[in-house]
Each structure stands twice: as C-alpha cells, then as structure tokens.
Amino acid sequence: MTSRPHQAGIKRALSHVGGSVDTEGDAGPAKSLAHALDVTGAEGPERHKLADEAEETSKEEEIDRAHVHGFHAYPARMHPVTAARLVTAFAPEGGVVLDPFCGSGTVLVESLIAGRDALGTDLNPLAVRLARAKTAPRDEDARRALISAAASVRAIADERRKTRAGATKRYDKEDAAMFDPHVLLELDSLRAGSFAQTDPNLRADLLLVLSAILVKVSRRRSDTATRTEQKRIAAGYTAKLFLRKAEDLARRSAAFEALLPSQVRGPRPRARVRDDDATRLSTLKDACADVIVTSPPYAATYDYLTHHAMRLRWLELDSKGLEDRELGPRRRYNAMSGPEAESAWVDELSRFFSAAARVVRPKGAVIVLIADSSSNGHALRGEVLAAAAAHEAGLRPLARASQQRPDFHDQRAFASAPRREHALYFQRR
Ligand SMILES: C[S@@+](CC[C@H](N)C(=O)[O-])C[C@H]1O[C@@H](n2cnc3c(N)ncnc32)[C@H](O)[C@@H]1O
Known part of the structure; x- marks a missing residue:
C-alpha cells in the first residue's frame, strides 16, 4: 500500500473520540472507508453499554437501535451506518455480500436494505439465530x-x-x-x-x-x-x-420490511445465514460472494462463549464449535504473553483471510473493520497484523482508513501511539 495521507473532504472525528481519520492507498476507496468509519457514537464496550441499557438515547443511538437492529443486545455490533456505507461503496448493485463473522446480522440487514443479497456465517449459534430472525421476511x-x-x-x-x-x-x-x-x-x-x-x-x-x-x-x-x-x-x-x-x-x-427496495422492481433481496467457522467457510462454494464486509472479534477482549453462556443454556443451543474455535477469545489470550498473542492473532487472521480469498470472486473486495486491542500490556495493532495476515493469504492491500478510539484497554499498551479502529480494503488477485 502506498502511503498517501488524505484528509480533504473528511469530517472531523467525533468530539468524544477527538481524532481525525487518516487514510492511505487508493484515494477513492480510502475516502469511502473513512466516511464509513466516521460515524457518531462510541465504539467498543462503552457503545454497547449505552445501546443495551440507555433509557435516553442520542440521535446516533437511535439509528443504531432502529428497526430490527435494536431488537436484541449483542457485544461489539457494527454501527449500522458504517455497514450501510461499506455495502453501498463496495458491493455491486444486486450482488452478494458475505459477512463471515456476521454476529447479530448488522451487515446482512443493511445489505438487504441496499438491495444486495446477503450471506452470513458465525460460530456462535445465538448469532446465527439472531441474524436469521432479523433478516427473515415476515408478512x-x-x-x-x-x-x-x-x-x-x-x-x-x-x-x-x-x-x-x-x-x-x-x-x-x-x-x-x-x-x-x-x-x-x-x-x-x-x-x-x-x-x-x-x-x-x-x-x-x-x-x-x-x-x-x-x-x-x-x-x-x-x-x-x-x-x-x-x-x-x-x-x-x-x-x-x-x-x-x-x-x-x-x-x-x-x-424493516418497509425499508427494503420496492418489490415491483424485482424479488425481495434474500439472506442466508449458516453456522460456520470463518477460518474454514466449509459451507460456502468457491467465489460465491461479490464482496466481503466483516468485523472479526477484537483480539483478547471479548469472550462470546462466556458472554452468552446463560442465553445459550436457556435456548439449549450447542456451543461446542464456539468453545473450540472462537477467534481471539480473552479466555485463551489471557494466558499468553504479548508477543505470543500477536503471533497467535496473525495466525488466526491469516486462516480467515485464506478462507475469504477462496469464497470471494476474483478481484472481489474483502473489507475488514478491525480495532487495536491489547494483551498483557502489549498493543495488538489491527492494521499491521491484519496486513501481515492478508499478505500470507495472498490478498492485495489497496486502501486503509483509521480513526482514534477510546482506550478502554490498557494504558501501557497505548502509551506510545493511541488506540485506533481501522477499515481495510483488500482485493483478491
Ligand atoms: C465483532 S463480532 C461481529 C458483530 C457483527 N458485525 C454485528 O454487527 O453484530 C465478531 C463475531 O465473530 C464470531 N466468531 C468468533 N470466532 C469465530 C469463528 N471462528 N468463525 C465465525 N465466527 C466467529 C463471534 O461469535 C462474533 O459474533
């Protein structure tokens, strides 16, 4: 990726975040990535605390909780505005958008609204149920x-x-x-x-x-x-x-149904959601997606198995896959030193990128939203580690946008450079 800082036309970042968006790579896509990142509303645990519990909501939280998005809490949801902007900028009209870490289905919902078919996978059976329910046609x-x-x-x-x-x-x-x-x-x-x-x-x-x-x-x-x-x-x-x-x-x-494109012009866009491991994607055919838009877990931060243990138990959902193959969970990363966590994270991400490179069509875009996190005082820089992992998987980095985020992690880890969230654009060769 060539270093070509680009600031023109990009709004200042949010007051509570306090940083501008910096970009590099191809100017057009970089601008779209920056626009998608620059959404008012906190990110990370703070955002979800607000979204899940706030009685009073700001305008941004209202959008975040609009129609099916607000039905059920989910840790580390993507902001719907970010998802919508990424889908419209990078997915061809009428194309298929895949989110291999679909979680509660934000990207899938926004893809349908934008007139794209959606394909989602997740290892968490609660996520699969939720994403299905949110995207299902209900007359x-x-x-x-x-x-x-x-x-x-x-x-x-x-x-x-x-x-x-x-x-x-x-x-x-x-x-x-x-x-x-x-x-x-x-x-x-x-x-x-x-x-x-x-x-x-x-x-x-x-x-x-x-x-x-x-x-x-x-x-x-x-x-x-x-x-x-x-x-x-x-x-x-x-x-x-x-x-x-x-x-x-x-x-x-x-x-939500009322927001979908008029069905006079064609059939209702459809979503399919499967239980699958993003490092394998064994339920998906080669080159089945036009574009991938996704946000992997934050390394060493969340632990979906633990967070959802009660819900999984009550719904009698089988969590074995999540137990064995969840990416970056705190329960496993806590036991590692910083450098060990870094190499484990690159390894896990490169397995995801290899699977992604197989299921996206040639020249198709793989758009990844990833934030910096930390492990035992050691910063895990999202853009650096994802670039290394994507390189191993043979994906070409074309553009990046990054914006500062609150440091809810470890101040030691981010003493030298602030914690940021990144939107990354890779292309299959
Ligand atoms: C940051 S969340 C995605 C949130 C989603 N974008 C949303 O808006 O709800 C990351 C997701 O990755 C899932 N996950 C973790 N390891 C996985 C794996 N190996 N394969 C597929 N999904 C996995 C988690 O269950 C979680 O739903």
Missing part, C-alpha cells in the same frame, strides 16, 4: 401469528404463577444466583411454552424473545458485566415483558 400474517403465540405463552405463564405451579425442570445454581426465585419460575414457564410451539420459525422467534429479556430480568446489567446487582421485579412483570418484546419484534420487523 402481516406472520407478525400477527408471532404476537398471538407470545400472548398464549404469556397466558400460560400467568396461569402457572397464579396456581403456584412448580418449575418444569431443575435449574442449576448459576440460574438460582442470577434470578430472583419468582422471576426464575416465570422464565421457566415462558421457556417451556416457547419450546412447546410446533412451528419451527415461531419457536425460534419465541426463544429469541426470551433471550432478549433474560439479562434485563436477571441480576446482571449486560452480557459483558461481571458483577451482579439487585433489581426489584414485580410478579407477572417477566411474562408481560415477554409479550411486549414479541410485539416489539413484530413492529421492528414491519419497519
């Missing part, structure tokens, strides 16, 4: 059926509460510690009622609705919080919240 009948199914489940839960029915199964000590006893009983009824639903799509939706309220009625603040706190929750509130959340999903789904 008025389907939305009504969802609300009616949720109302029936709520009615059963209310009835069981009034008749003081016991739990339908034994709960372990983690659940006893996480919920007040009366909340646990209501959740138990909602869980049993959701699993009893015979229509598989409705069952999946109801279980996601349950997942969406789990943390709210638990003694934890968010997926990533470690401490617990007392919350006063009235009898019947949990079941009422369940129905409200199902109504909310139906409403959000309708608002």
Whole structure:
C-alpha cells in the first residue's frame, strides 16, 4: 500500500473520540472507508453499554437501535451506518455480500436494505439465530401469528404463577444466583411454552424473545458485566415483558420490511445465514460472494462463549464449535504473553483471510473493520497484523482508513501511539 495521507473532504472525528481519520492507498476507496468509519457514537464496550441499557438515547443511538437492529443486545455490533456505507461503496448493485463473522446480522440487514443479497456465517449459534430472525421476511400474517403465540405463552405463564405451579425442570445454581426465585419460575414457564410451539420459525422467534429479556430480568446489567446487582421485579412483570418484546419484534420487523427496495422492481433481496467457522467457510462454494464486509472479534477482549453462556443454556443451543474455535477469545489470550498473542492473532487472521480469498470472486473486495486491542500490556495493532495476515493469504492491500478510539484497554499498551479502529480494503488477485 502506498502511503498517501488524505484528509480533504473528511469530517472531523467525533468530539468524544477527538481524532481525525487518516487514510492511505487508493484515494477513492480510502475516502469511502473513512466516511464509513466516521460515524457518531462510541465504539467498543462503552457503545454497547449505552445501546443495551440507555433509557435516553442520542440521535446516533437511535439509528443504531432502529428497526430490527435494536431488537436484541449483542457485544461489539457494527454501527449500522458504517455497514450501510461499506455495502453501498463496495458491493455491486444486486450482488452478494458475505459477512463471515456476521454476529447479530448488522451487515446482512443493511445489505438487504441496499438491495444486495446477503450471506452470513458465525460460530456462535445465538448469532446465527439472531441474524436469521432479523433478516427473515415476515408478512402481516406472520407478525400477527408471532404476537398471538407470545400472548398464549404469556397466558400460560400467568396461569402457572397464579396456581403456584412448580418449575418444569431443575435449574442449576448459576440460574438460582442470577434470578430472583419468582422471576426464575416465570422464565421457566415462558421457556417451556416457547419450546412447546410446533412451528419451527415461531419457536425460534419465541426463544429469541426470551433471550432478549433474560439479562434485563436477571441480576446482571449486560452480557459483558461481571458483577451482579439487585433489581426489584414485580410478579407477572417477566411474562408481560415477554409479550411486549414479541410485539416489539413484530413492529421492528414491519419497519424493516418497509425499508427494503420496492418489490415491483424485482424479488425481495434474500439472506442466508449458516453456522460456520470463518477460518474454514466449509459451507460456502468457491467465489460465491461479490464482496466481503466483516468485523472479526477484537483480539483478547471479548469472550462470546462466556458472554452468552446463560442465553445459550436457556435456548439449549450447542456451543461446542464456539468453545473450540472462537477467534481471539480473552479466555485463551489471557494466558499468553504479548508477543505470543500477536503471533497467535496473525495466525488466526491469516486462516480467515485464506478462507475469504477462496469464497470471494476474483478481484472481489474483502473489507475488514478491525480495532487495536491489547494483551498483557502489549498493543495488538489491527492494521499491521491484519496486513501481515492478508499478505500470507495472498490478498492485495489497496486502501486503509483509521480513526482514534477510546482506550478502554490498557494504558501501557497505548502509551506510545493511541488506540485506533481501522477499515481495510483488500482485493483478491
Ligand atoms: C465483532 S463480532 C461481529 C458483530 C457483527 N458485525 C454485528 O454487527 O453484530 C465478531 C463475531 O465473530 C464470531 N466468531 C468468533 N470466532 C469465530 C469463528 N471462528 N468463525 C465465525 N465466527 C466467529 C463471534 O461469535 C462474533 O459474533
């Protein structure tokens, strides 16, 4: 990549971030990357804390939580505006956009809105369920059926509460510690009622609705919080919240459908979401995607298996793949020295880039959003390590944009140069 700093026409970065966007490489794509990065709204844990818990929202958070984006919390979601700008700048109209680390499906949702077909994979079965539910076509009948199914489940839960029915199964000590006893009983009824639903799509939706309220009625603040706190929750509130959340999903789904391109001009763009490892992509054919737009996990920062343990358990989702092959999880990286973490991260990223180079078409773009992180006081510079990994996989770096981000990591690691987030453009040869 040639070093060609480019600042013209790029807005100053956000006040809470305080840095400008710097770019290098081909000017046109670099400008598009910079535009995509430069979105008001914090990034990282702070952003998700806000997004998941804030009662009052800023304009940016409103966009972040608009229609299906705001249905269910997910750690380290991409900002929808960033996703939309990357898709429209780099994916041909009517083309296929792949996000191999699709998480909650932000890129897939924005691809459909932009009239592109979407393909997503993730190793986290909760992400696969969520991305499917958010991108699924739901007409008025389907939305009504969802609300009616949720109302029936709520009615059963209310009835069981009034008749003081016991739990339908034994709960372990983690659940006893996480919920007040009366909340646990209501959740138990909602869980049993959701699993009893015979229509598989409705069952999946109801279980996601349950997942969406789990943390709210638990003694934890968010997926990533470690401490617990007392919350006063009235009898019947949990079941009422369940129905409200199902109504909310139906409403959000309708608002999303209304944003899709007019179907007079062609069929509704479609999304397919699969359970797959981004370092293999074994469910995908060679050259099946026109462009890849994705954000891998932050190295040594999150731990999706741990963050989602409670939700995965309640939804009876198999987390073996995530347990064995999650990329960059804190539980594994914490045990490494800084240099060991760096070489492990390059190795994991290069396996991802090799798989990406196989499934994107020749000359297709691989756009990666990646932030600096740290391991034991050692900075893991996203753009440097991703460039090394992409080089090993035979991808050509064409452009980069970077913007300073708050240092929620380790001040030692970022003493010499600030922590940044990067949007990187590589091309398959
Ligand atoms: C930064 S998040 C992506 C968030 C997503 N862009 C969104 O807006 O919700 C990274 C994702 O990578 C997934 N992941 C971790 N290791 C993986 C692997 N080996 N293969 C596929 N996905 C993986 C995690 O489950 C997580 O959903």
